[in-house]
Amino acid sequence: MAQYNIVDQGADNTGSNPIDPTLDDLVGSGDTVYFPEGQYLLNSLVVGSGVTNFTLKGSPNATLIPQDYGSNATNLWWDVTGDGFVADQFGIDVHGRNPGTMFVGCNDFELTRLATHGEVHCETDGQAPGDSTPSRTWLRPEVPDSGHSGLIEDCYFHDGSNQSVSQGSNRRAILVEKGSGDLTINRCWFERWGENTIYAKNPRGKVTVLNSFVKNSQNGIRTGGNTEIHNTLVIQNERCPPNWADSQLQRGIQYEADEASSNGPDYDTYSGTHSVTECDFVIDAVPDNPPQYPGAAIGGSAVPERAEVINCRIYYRSNRSDGAIYNGDSTDQPARYWAFDDVHITHNGVSGQYHIEVNATPDNWGAVNGVLGGSDSNYSNSAHVRNNMILGGSPDPPNTTRPMPDPPADSNPPMTDADIQFIKIDNSGNSTGSGYSFSATGTIHPTARKGANYLMRNWGFGDDASRRTKKCRGHTSPNEIHCYYVYNGAFDPESWSQTGDATISVDESTPEFGPSLNLVDASGTVVGAFADGSIKLGPDATPIPLKIQNEETGEWVPLVDAN
Numbered sequence: 001m002a003q004y005n006i007v008d009q010g011a012d013n014t015g016s017n018p019i020d021p022t023l024d025d026l027v028g029s030g031d032t033v034y035f036p037e038g039q040y041l042l043n044s045l046v047v048g049s050g051v052t053n054f055t056l057k058g059s060p061n062a063t064l065i066p067q068d069y070g071s072n073a074t075n076l077w078w079d080v081t082g083d084g085f086v087a088d089q090f091g092i093d094v095h096g097r098n099p100g101t102m103f104v105g106c107n108d109f110e111l112t113r114l115a116t117h118g119e120v121h122c123e124t125d126g127q128a129p130g131d132s133t134p135s136r137t138w139l140r141p142e143v144p145d146s147g148h149s150g151l152i153e154d155c156y157f158h159d160g161s162n163q164s165v166s167q168g169s170n171r172r173a174i175l176v177e178k179g180s181g182d183l184t185i186n187r188c189w190f191e192r193w194g195e196n197t198i199y200a201k202n203p204r205g206k207v208t209v210l211n212s213f214v215k216n217s218q219n220g221i222r223t224g225g226n227t228e229i230h231n232t233l234v235i236q237n238e239r240c241p242p243n244w245a246d247s248q249l250q251r252g253i254q255y256e257a258d259e260a261s262s263n264g265p266d267y268d269t270y271s272g273t274h275s276v277t278e279c280d281f282v283i284d285a286v287p288d289n290p291p292q293y294p295g296a297a298i299g300g301s302a303v304p305e306r307a308e309v310i311n312c313r314i315y316y317r318s319n320r321s322d323g324a325i326y327n328g329d330s331t332d333q334p335a336r337y338w339a340f341d342d343v344h345i346t347h348n349g350v351s352g353q354y355h356i357e358v359n360a361t362p363d364n365w366g367a368v369n370g371v372l373g374g375s376d377s378n379y380s381n382s383a384h385v386r387n388n389m390i391l392g393g394s395p396d397p398p399n400t401t402r403p404m405p406d407p408p409a410d411s412n413p414p415m416t417d418a419d420i421q422f423i424k425i426d427n428s429g430n431s432t433g434s435g436y437s438f439s440a441t442g443t444i445h446p447t448a449r450k451g452a453n454y455l456m457r458n459w460g461f462g463d464d465a466s467r468r469t470k471k472c473r474g475h476t477s478p479n480e481i482h483c484y485y486v487y488n489g490a491f492d493p494e495s496w497s498q499t500g501d502a503t504i505s506v507d508e509s510t511p512e513f514g515p516s517l518n519l520v521d522a523s524g525t526v527v528g529a530f531a532d533g534s535i536k537l538g539p540d541a542t543p544i545p546l547k548i549q550n551e552e553t554g555e556w557v558p559l560v561d562a563n
Contacts, residue, residue, distance in 0.1 A: 001030035013038025037061040053084035066099035075100040094118040107148035115156040143181025160192030162241040169194025176200035178266035194241035204268040211403040225304030226272030236294040237284040251295035258302035273306040280398035299326030308339040323357030339366025344395035347374040358382035421486040427476035427502040434500025437473035442489015452483035
């Protein structure tokens with residue numbers, strides 16, 4: 001496994017000459033190519049299926065410049081099929097260019113800390129109606145095999161595809177056409193795309209979108225049945241560029257289970273649960289001329305097998321006929337299960353729209369509760385929904401705090417190593433679970449990188465549990481590893497508390513916690529110890545959580561849960 005500095009190997013870092021001749025010679029299994037500060041003109045990247053665990057490692061101010069394909073922007077800029085591919089920490093400068101597509105179709109890849117700077121045009125911009133073929137996609141990921149995964153994390157696609165609201169754009173941000181493996185999109189920012197922002201309705205594997213942000217973009221997240229969307233904020237309050245069909249479908253989350261699984265083993269739009277949890281939506285029409293018509297916050301015309309909306313807050317004002325949550329008729333197969341649990345909707349739209357529209361009554365209902373309010377009192381066409389919701393109440397407003405830091409400066413990648421500390425809680429090799437809590441002077445963000453095998457969903461305290469919190473808590477199951485970044489700050493070792501035998505490291509080193517209090521017998525042998533929020537009565541004993549008492553309520557709570 002060799003490591004190369006691409007400049008030392010002869011590549012130009014001024015952006016004047018293509019680096020392809022140098023990079024092509026360095027692509028090898030297990031190898032890492034490091035890019036120091038500079039600009040790198042890259043005509044194409046090819047990593048074949050015979051090359052495994054190859055890494056492109058950037059640095060602060062390391063910028064890739066794609067080839068300008070002009071009228072031939074159907075070409076692949078990246079063509080990666082080698083398993084274990086990693087690309088980390090690059091700015092991508094596309095100003096004034098029609099770049100090709102970044103295709104990464106392999107098992108166990110990681111695309112992390114990438115930021116696209118400039119509008120990702122294609123040659124058909126402004127020529128709507130045009131076409132929406134896969135070649136119009138900026139990033140096309142695919143995890144071919146079941147039991148494998150792909151990760152897109154801390155990536156910013158914030159300059160969109162076309163800033164003009166009078167010209168069409170045929171470029172989408174992400175397209176997932178197929179795949180039996182699982183794809184996770186964590187902490188990614190999408191804004192002003194003229195085609196579908198994330199279009200991932202087809203894969204048989206699970207699609208998970210966590211801690212992300214979508215603003216003023218076509219069809220924010222368009223997925224099929226086996227999908228989880230958590231702690232994501234969608235704001236549609238300004239017009240976006242029209243798409244190839246010359247329309248502006250500014251929906252929030254759209255499910256679309258309209259293709260039978262007979263298309264092949266890598267396809268399935270219907271099976272599984274479409275889950276939207278702890279998400280916030282501001283769908284607010286702009287009354288300009290012509291007016292903007294944003295669509296439903298959540299929903300679609302073709303329902304998946306199971307769908308649930310849990311602990312979500314929606315502000316909705318639109319002239320479109322959609323409800324704030326819209327469950328349409330079934331196309332291929334009927335809906336089996338629906339749940340609206342702790343759903344808050346403020347609806348100030350036009351008369352005739354519903355807060356929750358149910359046109360495909362499921363075989364079974366899950367929990368239905370929440371608050372429906374606002375100026376529109378047309379609550380639901382479903383008696384079951386009306387009978388279980390608080391009607392005409394005061395819904396909780398959306399939490400509009402972004403789940404992630406603001407986009408980086410032009411040409412820079414996000415979250416450089418100097419900005420973060422890396423926290424790892426490792427319960428490998430242990431037969432029992434282990435709880436933990438800690439604080440930091442910076443914000444805490446879960447990550448799926450560097451060995452984490454579970455990406456925490458709720459890691460904070462209180463109502464802001466998943467948005468820019470500086471307090472973290474969790475529980476690792478046996479053999480589970482949780483990882484976090486502390487952004488623009490530092491881990492506080494005095495705050496660390498745990499139950500169980502998990503170990504913690506900070507930037508791959510064991511932090512200093514200070515002395516613990518030991519219990520010794522008459523001979524001086526240690527028979528128990530107080531440490532990390534627990535007591536062990538014997539070297540091999542199971543730790544017992546220590547508890548403290550709330551002076552006001554008298555309630556006793558485990559020390560690890562106290563804040």
